[in-house]
Amino acid sequence: MSSVESEEKQLVNRALSAFRWVAVLRFSGQFISWLSTIFVIRFLAPEDFGIISLAELFRTFIVLFSTMGLGQGLIAAKELTPDLIRKTIGLLFIVNCLLFIIQFFSAPYVAEFYNSAELEAVLKFTAFTYLINPWSAVPFALIARELEHEKSAKGFFFVGIFCSLLSLSLAYLGYGYWALVFPIVFAAVANCIWLNIIKQYPMLPSFSFSGALPLFKFGAFVAISDLLWVAYNKVDVAIGGKYFDISELGFYAVALQLGTLLMTRVMPLFNVVAFPALARLNDTHGGSNDYLLVGLRMCSMLIFPVFFGVAFIGHNIIYLLLGEEWTRVSGMLAVLAATVPLRILAYVISPAILAADAASVNMSNSFVTLLCTIVLIMLFLPMGIMGLAIAWSASSFVIFSLTYFRGARVLSIPVRSLLVPLLQPLLAAIVMLLALELVDIQRLGNPGLIVLLQVLLGAFVYIVFCWSFLRERSRELIRIASRLAGKA
Numbered sequence: 001m002s003s004v005e006s007e008e009k010q011l012v013n014r015a016l017s018a019f020r021w022v023a024v025l026r027f028s029g030q031f032i033s034w035l036s037t038i039f040v041i042r043f044l045a046p047e048d049f050g051i052i053s054l055a056e057l058f059r060t061f062i063v064l065f066s067t068m069g070l071g072q073g074l075i076a077a078k079e080l081t082p083d084l085i086r087k088t089i090g091l092l093f094i095v096n097c098l099l100f101i102i103q104f105f106s107a108p109y110v111a112e113f114y115n116s117a118e119l120e121a122v123l124k125f126t127a128f129t130y131l132i133n134p135w136s137a138v139p140f141a142l143i144a145r146e147l148e149h150e151k152s153a154k155g156f157f158f159v160g161i162f163c164s165l166l167s168l169s170l171a172y173l174g175y176g177y178w179a180l181v182f183p184i185v186f187a188a189v190a191n192c193i194w195l196n197i198i199k200q201y202p203m204l205p206s207f208s209f210s211g212a213l214p215l216f217k218f219g220a221f222v223a224i225s226d227l228l229w230v231a232y233n234k235v236d237v238a239i240g241g242k243y244f245d246i247s248e249l250g251f252y253a254v255a256l257q258l259g260t261l262l263m264t265r266v267m268p269l270f271n272v273v274a275f276p277a278l279a280r281l282n283d284t285h286g287g288s289n290d291y292l293l294v295g296l297r298m299c300s301m302l303i304f305p306v307f308f309g310v311a312f313i314g315h316n317i318i319y320l321l322l323g324e325e326w327t328r329v330s331g332m333l334a335v336l337a338a339t340v341p342l343r344i345l346a347y348v349i350s351p352a353i354l355a356a357d358a359a360s361v362n363m364s365n366s367f368v369t370l371l372c373t374i375v376l377i378m379l380f381l382p383m384g385i386m387g388l389a390i391a392w393s394a395s396s397f398v399i400f401s402l403t404y405f406r407g408a409r410v411l412s413i414p415v416r417s418l419l420v421p422l423l424q425p426l427l428a429a430i431v432m433l434l435a436l437e438l439v440d441i442q443r444l445g446n447p448g449l450i451v452l453l454q455v456l457l458g459a460f461v462y463i464v465f466c467w468s469f470l471r472e473r474s475r476e477l478i479r480i481a482s483r484l485a486g487k488a
Contacts, residue, residue: 046250069222155194228366259336
């Protein structure tokens with residue numbers, strides 16, 4: 001075995017080990033978080049979620065500038081020196097102090113714009129998290145660079161559990177939207193402390209930035225791309241907050257949260273490992289497309305049945321878990337969940353584009369998607385709050401198309417090689433939905449029994465179809481799952 005092949009194998013094994021740690025600990029924590037989210041929804045009013053949606057809308061845009069893409073820059077840097085790390089901390093310190101000032105003092109005006117007095121206090125309170133961000137972003141990037149996620153995953157696991165319990169307790173005690181705010185600040189502080197305990201690095205900032213231009217330039221592309229990405233994901237709330245009352249916006253926010261829950265929780269875990277692993281693979285032998293294609297095949301086999309199933313039986317799930325008063329969001333949930341797989345598949349290929357040093361491609365994809373999303377929202381706005389859901393789903397086709405066709409060109413992969421593997425599980429998921437439609441389980445009357453039988457029937461049909469007609473794909477999925485579990 002050559003030295004290059006040996007290094008590649010070591011990188012793959014480290015990436016798999018990192019993914020196992022991230023998956024086991026974070027998925028365990030996320031499962032508890034999902035359960036907590038369901039119960040929190042039962043204790044809070046739609047108005048509470050409307051306030052948090054508006055706060056997160058404003059805050060999410062500012063948070064993007066808090067790292068300036070410099071974390072990814074540290075990961076991608078070919079030569080990393082203590083001086084470069086200190087310069088990164090210095091720039092992040094300056095940026096985050098400015099962001100604190102912007103959010104804290106603009107809070108009254110944002111609250112006035114959206115006619116929500118409660119919004120001011122939420123924005124002022126969460127602004128303090130920026131002051132500790134430089135000493136969170138840098139150690140996290142250094143840990144990710146070395147694929148040492150087992151060191152950080154343990155801390156994130158316990159912090160996540162505590163935040164879930166804190167949120168649930170505050171919601172039960174009647175603290176309203178503060179039940180969603182306090183855990184955000186606690187998590188920021190606790191994660192910063194943990195990261196600095198487990199990672200030794202030059203912690204003092206340097207304000208001499210000579211020689212750091214390539215890193216800052218790369219970070220700028222990433223930051224702008226992330227800004228645009230959040231913009232097209234949040235522009236629906238930004239526009240909807242002006243045209244609909246806070247209660248209507250709260251119902252939409254809950255539908256969006258439920259429909260994208262798996263995506264928003266799982267994809268960051270994937271990208272935490274994927275980008276540094278692909279970047280290192282590119283440094284080793286100049287390409288990582290084979291691993292990307294395997295990831296796409298595995299992902300598509302899992303996401304289509306899950307999200308199509310949620311879209312189909314969402315009404316029964318909501319009735320069972322949240323109560324009849326929330327069932328009005330089931331239509332929006334179906335529209336949103338049905339196109340979530342397109343966004344996930346786009347997110348899977350984005351780290352490969354970034355690792356190929358084509359951050360500008362992701363940036364322009366996000367910009368075009370943002371423009372299209374705004375047009376779609378204004379087009380469907382006369383349909384009411386459902387129009388926001390339709391526009392969001394339509395924009396999923398835009399980002400999917402842009403990422404796949406442009407990604408294929410950047411990575412020198414035939415478009416057919418990217419798209420054909422997705423059509424097979426898509427067909428299997430459609431067959432699953434037809435089976436659920438033909439078998440009338442609704443007449444049983446018991447919501448819990450209906451959901452259970454629908455899930456079992458859907459899983460049975462999908463597995464049988466895949467094993468009968470997609471045998472090799474099914475075996476590949478089993479092999480990958482075994483390897484991820486450390487059994488092969």
